Amino acid sequence: MIQEPQQFASDNYAGICPAAWAAMDEANRGYVPAYGEDPWTQRASDSFRSLFETDCEVFFAFNGTAANSLALAALCQSYHSVICSSSAHVETDECGAPEFFSNGSKLLVAQTEGGKLTPEAVRALATGRSDIHFPKPRAVTITQPTETGQVYSLEEIRALSATCRELGLRLHMDGARFANACAALGCSPADMTWRSGVDVLCFGGTKNGMAAGEAILFFDHVLAIDFDYRCKQAGQLASKMRFLAAPWVGMLESGVWLSNAAHGNECARQLATAIADLPGIEPMFPVEANAVFLRAPEAVLEGLRARGWRFYTFIGGGARFMFAWDADLSRVDALARDLRAAVTEANRGETLAA
């Protein structure tokens, strides 16, 4: 089996972390009832309730696209709309899944700086139209941290939720990298969510170190009514649910969910620090979680590629580096060195050309 050298193109390229793996191994013993009637599912759900310090409703889905779409569909009818940022994953990378699961709810896209929604942007979209010829705004979704690696502060979340409450909107948090946000702010999951007015959270397990799986947490019980039917109908109920639940037990009970995320964040900071003095290279967004987006001359990016590095440039042409739970710090250093070399080389080329 050919393996890729470790890259930082995506935190989806990493495998399963030891804590998740060990829990799956332990879960793989004996017979247990299917479809979530097993002790692992109960235990994982209780772990979430314990971690979030509240009696929330917990559901499991196979991936983030489904989790987000199901959660939004539970907040909306087809003729409602969802306010999101122009860089929101639901808008840019889910192939119309929110529209599909909701049978047509439109996404209203705010063009905001760096992917962060603001109360002003929400208000503008929510109040721009109030006639029946346009889908009625019903929910707001924010990604925490954003797709650009920024973290909403608690104050920002509270300001957004206050605006939502005022305007009759529900607040959904896409937490594909929720753990990274918690590690970044050092706050409790409860503070970041229901205590700040979040109604529903999709807590990502895959990027956090699992094989697959996201948890959907409803902090308002009414919103969760019949949500189990919704998951089942949408092909998101695992028969051998224990294997979706056990990794959560392994990660939540051990605290690995947080240490994994903290490590990814550290790698990002380390890269940012190592290249802070490089001329012509600058972060496109504040480095607050496990991502670094670099704006760099094309010649520099070419130099990086020539040195074997792979990365995406789909956001504003910048090079994205995304650090997984097991990113190798020495490889982060290697990346910084290669970047420095590429800059030098590019500058030399420019000098020669001049």
Added chain:
Amino acid sequence: MIQEPQQFASDNYAGICPAAWAAMDEANRGYVPAYGEDPWTQRASDSFRSLFETDCEVFFAFNGTAANSLALAALCQSYHSVICSSSAHVETDECGAPEFFSNGSKLLVAQTEGGKLTPEAVRALATGRSDIHFPKPRAVTITQPTETGQVYSLEEIRALSATCRELGLRLHMDGARFANACAALGCSPADMTWRSGVDVLCFGGTKNGMAAGEAILFFDHVLAIDFDYRCKQAGQLASKMRFLAAPWVGMLESGVWLSNAAHGNECARQLATAIADLPGIEPMFPVEANAVFLRAPEAVLEGLRARGWRFYTFIGGGARFMFAWDADLSRVDALARDLRAAVTEANRGETLAA
């Protein structure tokens, strides 16, 4: 962690088989691209093509509900209909998923003996209405083996597909336990599918010994156009796809997919044989795969329950015993003994009452 004693209520109660587990373990090394651009996904797809002796299109979904629904949605528009048996899983146990994924395609249900569709039943439903006030029949789905543990012979499949061709219908096979059917008939997967006129197969991995995952095989390339988009939009594209693909590699390359199934079938036969002489107890359906449905007096069923056995009675009131890839033959014997004891006890009770 409390564990259930081994039961035969469902083959979903079993865990992950060693071959699947070992492949996941091996796959859990290093970094690989996400979303199926990894070598494991390629290798699993090639394994299917090799096993089926044809260049079919291969896709992976998380579970059977999604696999069936996506496949049927690819065959139909919302105003089309799908012909199925009254005991078909798509009709009875998927919570309206086929209707949801297809945005409304109606299931036309044939009331047939033992869950098997026949050419006559298909023809009757397909030609009963031809006006635009009723959804136009466009596909037929059969479950192989059926939900009642019966296996369509190759002749039966061919007869169905011939009728489908004649009537302009596509033929879908729900193979949640496809391997059990192959083991039962001793025929090749190719013979059971495309060589017999099947257009699309959903090949079940979960019941075959995996943690999760079904493969969708299109034998007609045209039907698979843009199916990758369909999976993505419907929340069925795994980011760490290697963990959905690797178990298939482990099971297909080793032949375990077949031996697992053969073992389940053997358990069913052993139970059937062991109780063949029991008065008042009879199989509701021919025992051909890994299921035994027993019709028995309620007192006997009660006696079994009192002895700690759990089982479902949702089909016709009979007790269903479903044998997984790792069913313990000594426990099968124990079940047979307990059943015999329950019969004796029930008869004694009856004698006393008389």
Added chain:
Amino acid sequence: MIQEPQQFASDNYAGICPAAWAAMDEANRGYVPAYGEDPWTQRASDSFRSLFETDCEVFFAFNGTAANSLALAALCQSYHSVICSSSAHVETDECGAPEFFSNGSKLLVAQTEGGKLTPEAVRALATGRSDIHFPKPRAVTITQPTETGQVYSLEEIRALSATCRELGLRLHMDGARFANACAALGCSPADMTWRSGVDVLCFGGTKNGMAAGEAILFFDHVLAIDFDYRCKQAGQLASKMRFLAAPWVGMLESGVWLSNAAHGNECARQLATAIADLPGIEPMFPVEANAVFLRAPEAVLEGLRARGWRFYTFIGGGARFMFAWDADLSRVDALARDLRAAVTEANRGETLAA
């Protein structure tokens, strides 16, 4: 322009009645705002509220398929189900529209006598399954009068609604020929609906004498929240709404809605009476509204066809005669005479053959 001789195949074959026409004519003066902001729409809505003696919410849709489907979609989510009779129009003649508008809500079909649902049938379907693998029952729909021309008594409706309340189900009434039911029972629209526990009524205008249009009446305001958006998104908001509303004004204010229906009912009774003594000919269902379904030997039906009569036989092979608001009583007599002649002829043929 070739015109058909008056037939009784369907009450959709008739045109627009004078009251509806005159109102459209009067409405066709001057400029009025679009999309229901006009005085005619207000007046039609008020007429309904007056007629039904309650402050219900009133909406207008273009046809019955849309009205029923939108109403049911407002009661259900995609993973819910709707209980109906096996002869319900929503099941047999709307091409999967309820499933389409609701994005997948399944219809649970009760096989009942003559198309009438009973509390027992509702209870059996509503309580048969309570697991998440089957769509959760959420609404019941009855057709008043039924597709077979029978009328639910107030007692029957109340018994159904009591069962619905007990089981947490909403009650929808498909009133494609609602006026005929009112005329048959001689009761008030209020008694037949909200006073008997009906939550939503689709009141048919087309068969009652209009060009097109059905009214959807919600007696529970909560169910009507955002229903205007639902109609708009589903392509059921008329821009020149006055032409959908005015005919209702014309018919409701004048009482023609009721007299039109009473006339159709009278025609049916007259036919039934005229042929009561005919040997071998019998009504399949009690003749209570504007339909007569006759069971007759095929030779007799052939004799009728030979005499130029057209009729449908899609329900149980019986000949359906459906009388419109303007059915010609002399033609009803002619039909009775031709039927008598056909019977005589058929008997003669039989005698000859014997």
Added chain:
Amino acid sequence: MIQEPQQFASDNYAGICPAAWAAMDEANRGYVPAYGEDPWTQRASDSFRSLFETDCEVFFAFNGTAANSLALAALCQSYHSVICSSSAHVETDECGAPEFFSNGSKLLVAQTEGGKLTPEAVRALATGRSDIHFPKPRAVTITQPTETGQVYSLEEIRALSATCRELGLRLHMDGARFANACAALGCSPADMTWRSGVDVLCFGGTKNGMAAGEAILFFDHVLAIDFDYRCKQAGQLASKMRFLAAPWVGMLESGVWLSNAAHGNECARQLATAIADLPGIEPMFPVEANAVFLRAPEAVLEGLRARGWRFYTFIGGGARFMFAWDADLSRVDALARDLRAAVTEANRGETLAA
């Protein structure tokens, strides 16, 4: 019945033109089969085929939202996308209907000048993404004339369709005011559609002088397969279809479809001419069809309102005047005079304030 004084806020405020009315009146005689099996529907379809000089497939829907959405749904699957202008009615005023009917197809919105799509804009959106995480572009929709009253030239349409062909996209034309475009260009309907590469046209009857109704014309027969089922399921099949079809006969056979439109266009030109010299007032878009969008100081708009004029300002804050088939030319003059007076008054106010 209170009537509005004639306004130019919308061409939906007008009534039914005499040609349409007379045809409905004539159609309202005798009995004819329902659901389009009547002679009027046949004749209307043939009239379209004659007018368009081709054997196209013709369907009728109740309104433009439905017609557009059904047509686009026929071109797309849920995971496909549709390219449109930012001012396209499907994007701004159909409450998510295209997404609803297609079960999720996303609209990709081009920000273009004055609502016109260009080959460059189409290409940019169609080729911007080619991964499965974003809906695959499959169709382009243009509004002819645009929502801003501009008309695509034949050259522009041909350039767009050439780009579509090259990129594998289908071309849909939203012709809510199609007749106005024909009148403006003086070209044949055939030249403006299929001869220029349009695949599907929605030809608006409501704004053209009918009570309701749009025709959907497929120039490629393959795209129309089973479209009748689609219409039926979506609640767009009229039972008394003759009343949807007859007005088309009345308007197409007489040529009124074109003269009605020409009159609306003339009114727009007359207004534009009459105010051409007014300081501070200018058309926001070239006046090519029956709309005039005026950019004017708020004080002037207030002055107009004070004089009893109603108009919308939802596009760019400009005042929209839209002229119906029966717009009164003397009222157009009155509007021009009032506008002139409002300007004078506003200027005087300004002078005083200065």
